[in-house]
Amino acid sequence: MSGGHAVRRGLVRALPVSPAVVLLVLFLAGPIAYCGYIAFTDLQLTGQAESSFVGFENFRTAFKDDAFRNAVWLTVVFTVLSSLIGQNTLGLALASLMQRASKPVRTLTGAVVIAAWVLPEVVAGFLLYAFFRRDGTLNAILEWLHLPGQQWLFTLPILAVSFANVWRGTAFSMLVYSAALNEIPQEITEAAEVDGAGGWRRMWHITLPMIRRSIGTNLMLNTLQTLSVFGLIWVMTRGGPGDRSQTLPLLMYDQAFLKSMIGYSTAMALLLLLVGALFSLVYLRLLRTEV
Structure with a gap:
């Protein structure tokens, strides 16, 4: 009798969250499971009556494909430059400076x-395209300073799109770190100043350890968002010139909608999902680690 009562009590407690669970299953777990199935088939967008199961062939093809390896490398470079280094560091710097301003x-x-953050991704892409193009704002500024300009979107495309993503996404990091810094007790900072600790020492020994969890959360969210950036790069370079800024989302689009290889592109999407999951596990482990 007591066991049945415990079961009923558990069901009653689970009832308020059941709509959310149903929605997650329908709109998240369901599509992911279906994509998992498609990744093991040779499904094509056109020219095919029905698909067949091909096992791990799509994954083997991906790992042998030079375009896939190049896209993985560019995705890592883009993520490290624009998220782990750019948005994270600049967001913390802005939050720290704004506390004293x-x-x-x-x-x-x-x-x-x-304002840069709330702009639609396509609009931000056009703005940064106008900034980096041959006769754009950046070269105009360099010319005014009597410095040589260049075709930035041709010579350094991955750096250009990384800068664009930093410009657009830094606001999120700034807001996260502003909230975290406001939670640090003022007495601790004042005591460190009395003891003669300079700004860099206070930042390294007091501020960073106390906002460690905010850093981990911000890194995780920024990394997952950056791994899926498509519109910004597509508007600025379309993955070019050649494939020099073709990250995984752009390669998947090319394979799925330009070459009609839905099964192959879905396999790459699952690999990208796995990369995001690995990053998340690392960050979650760091969040649980005590200083």
């Missing part, structure tokens, strides 16, 4: 940075 400066800086 006057209210008008904080308001103006926050408005400018957040």
Whole structure:
């Protein structure tokens, strides 16, 4: 009798979250499971009556494909430059500086940075394309400074799109770190100043350890978002010139909708999902680790 009562009590407690569970199964777990099935078939968008099961052939083809290996490398470079280094570091720097700035400066800086964040990805891509193009804003500034310009989207495409992603996404990191820094007790910082600790020592020994969890959360969310960036790169370079800025999302689009290889592109999407999951596990482990 007591066992049945415990079961009923568990069901009652689970009832409020059941709609969310149903929605997750329908719109998240369901599509992922279906994609998992497609990745093991030779499904094509056109020119095929029905698909057949091919096992791990799509994955073997991917690992032998020079285009896939190049896309993996560029995705790692893009993620490290624009997320792990760019957005994370610049967001923390802006949050730290804004704590010491006057209210008008904080308001103006926050408005400018957040404006870039709320812009649609396609609009941001066009703006940065105009900035980096041969006769764009950057070369105009360099010419005014009597410095040589160049075709940035041709010579350094992956760096250009990485800068664009930093420009667009830094606001999120800034907001996360601003909230984290505001939670640090003022007495601790003041005590460190009295003891003679400089700004860098306070940052390294006090600030960073105390906001460690916020750093891990921010890195995880930024990494997952950056791994899936498509519109920004597509608008600026379309993966070119050649394949020099073709990250995995652009390669998957090319294989799925330009070459009609749905099964093969879905296999690559699962590999990208696995990479994101591995990053998440690393960050979650860091979050559980005590300093």
